[in-house]
Every structure is written in C-alpha cells, then in structure tokens.
C-alpha cells in the first residue's frame with residue numbers, strides 16, 4: 288500500500304510518499320518540502336496570510352515532484368493534516384488533498400499533525416513500542432502518551448503560553464540574532480557559560496501541573512536581564528545569556544519528559560519537532576534517558592521539521608490498524624489537540 292501525505296499547517300508545504308510493508312515497517316519513497324520561511328524572516332515570525340499564499344503557489348508543483356520522485360502514477364490513499372495549525376494554511380493542503388482524492392476516487396484520511404511528528408520516527412527506527420513523545424517546535428510543545436500509533440494518542444501536557452521554539456526565536460531576536468533564531472542561539476550558546484545566569488524554570492514547582500510547560504516567564508527574565516545591563520551600561524554577554532537560557536529550556540523539557548515516562552510506565556522517549564535540533568536539548572535528553580534506562584529515539588533533523596512524510600506514515604499506521612477513511616466533507620481543525 289502506497290500513501291501520499293500532504294502537510295500545510297504552518298510555513299512548510301510538504302508532500303511525502305511512503306510504502307507500508309507487510310512486516311509493519313514503512314519505506315520512504317518521496318519527501319518534497321517547499322518552505323516560505325525566508326518570506327517571514329523580515330517580519331520576525333510566521334505571517335499566516337503570507338504562508339497561505341505560499342502554500343497555494345507551491346502545493347501542486349510539490350505534489351507533482353513527490354509523485355515523480357517516488358516513480359508512481361498515483362498512490363493507493365491520500366492523507367492530509369487537518370490540525371492543529373494556521374487556519375488559512377491548513378485549508379490549502381486539505382482542499383488540494385481532497386481534490387486529488389476525489390479526482391482519482393482514492394480513500395482519504397484526515398490526520399493530526401502532532402501524531403505525524405511521532406509516527407515519522409518509525410521510518411528511521413522501525414516499529415514503535417508504547418512511548419512518550421516530546422514535541423518541540425515553533426508552534427508546539429507537547430508531551431504525549433502513545434500506546435500504539437494505530438490508536439488514539441493521549442495528551443499529557445502542553446505549554447500554557449509560548450511554545451519552546453517560539454521562546455528560542457523571541458530570545459534570539461532580543462539578542463539580535465535574527466529569525467528563525469533558534470539555530471543561531473544554539474551556536475552563540477556554545478561559547479557561553481550555562482551557569483552564568485540563574486534563569487527561572489517555569490512550572491517546576493510542587494503545585495504546578497506535572498506535564499505542562501511555561502516559557503513566558505523565562506522569556507521575560509531574559510528581557511529584564513538585557514534591560515538591566517543596558518540601564519547599568521554593562522555590555523550584554525550574548526553567549527552567556529544564550530547558554531543560560533538554553534540550559535533552562537533543555538533542563539525543563541528533558542526533566543518533564545523523563546518524568547512522564549516514569550508516570551506512564553514506558554521506557555521509550557521519542558523526540559520530534561524542529562527545536563529537537565538543539566544541541567543541548569539532545570545532549571541532556573541522552574544523558575537523562577541513559578541514567579533512567581530509557582531508550583531515546585530522535586529522527587534525523589530533516590524528519591523532525593514539518594513534512595508530508597510524517598502525515599503519510601501516520602496514515603499508513605491508521606489504515607493498517609483498520610481505521611475507516613474520512614469523509615470528503617471533513618473540516619479543518621486549527622485548534623485540534625490530539
């Protein structure tokens with residue numbers, strides 16, 4: 288069975304094609320992504336209207352490129368992200384995927400973007416045991432309990448304010464490192480002292496929800512620090528601020544992820560989302576998982592960021608588990624949880 292997945296929830300137009308094998312593995316046949324990230328850079332963040340227009344321009348050529356790369360005429364099923372994501376951006380991918388499915392009379396599957404971030408790991412590391420997934424990107428920060436990719440996923444926790452990647456981008460901007468600033472902040476932090484400034488660890492107190500996150504207090508603490516330096520005429524040590532901020536984020540994310548594994552009784556942690564490219568988040572996750580006897584699975588960076596392959600892979604698991612196709616009248620769900 289060959290599945291085409293379409294993704295347009297944020298600023299990446301992705302079309303991926305995978306084959307579901309009888310032994311329960313999936314094989315990647317095509318992974319085409321067109322990004323509008325450069326068009327958003329001058330605004331310092333993703334502009335929904337700009338993203339929607341870019342999807343509209345890119346969606347059909349990206350579908351064509353993916354089919355050509357996979358060497359197929361047409362897939363056996365079509366899947367698309369219906370949420371969560373930007374309302375106008377989602378509409379483009381969903382309309383295109385529906386049109387394709389209707390034109391070729393193919394089964395159509397509307398799937399959840401977050402589940403896709405988890406499922407994509409099977410392409411690299413094979414069938415997935417029950418696990419906890421930590422998703423961190425510019426748009427989301429979630430801890431999920433995943434008993435089985437063919438069954439419903441349970442949300443354990445999410446951010447109550449900013450997403451982790453968003454906090455990276457906002458702090459990078461404050462430090463004059465550009466957009467998206469996460470990668471630049473990672474580089475700057477390598478030269479700094481992570482213990483230089485004791486930034487707060489949000490929602491780690493005894494009365495806080497165990498699996499939720501908060502990064503706005505940390506972001507404000509960085510802003511106050513920079514303001515204080517300016518007021519006192521002291522130059523901001525960008526490397527130390529970046530390293531101390533990054534340490535606070537990595538500390539909270541990995542501590543809560545390992546705790547979630549313990550609470551749900553699983554020994555596998557899967558990371559997903561663009562911010563898992565962060566060197567400190569990866570290193571601390573490795574260190575803490577090793578100490579807690581947890582197997583850590585992190586897909587390669589290309590698969591961690593938004594793409595169509597993750598949607599095709601999740602749909603393949605759902606189809607194999609006997610999920611019925613979606614109606615072609617299904618609506619998008621921008622605020623969808625899992």
Ligand code: KG4
Pocket residue numbers: 297423424425426427451452453455456467468469470473560561562563564565566591592593
């Ligand atoms: O998954 P993604 O490509 O797009 C969505 O947001 O959905 O993730 C992009 C996010 C941005 O916020 C970017 O700054 C962050 O991931 N990011 C990083 C790093 N690489 C990307 N954050 C910290 N360190 C990095 N090395």
Ligand code: ZN
Pocket residue numbers: 400404424426560592593
């Ligand atoms: Zn995503």
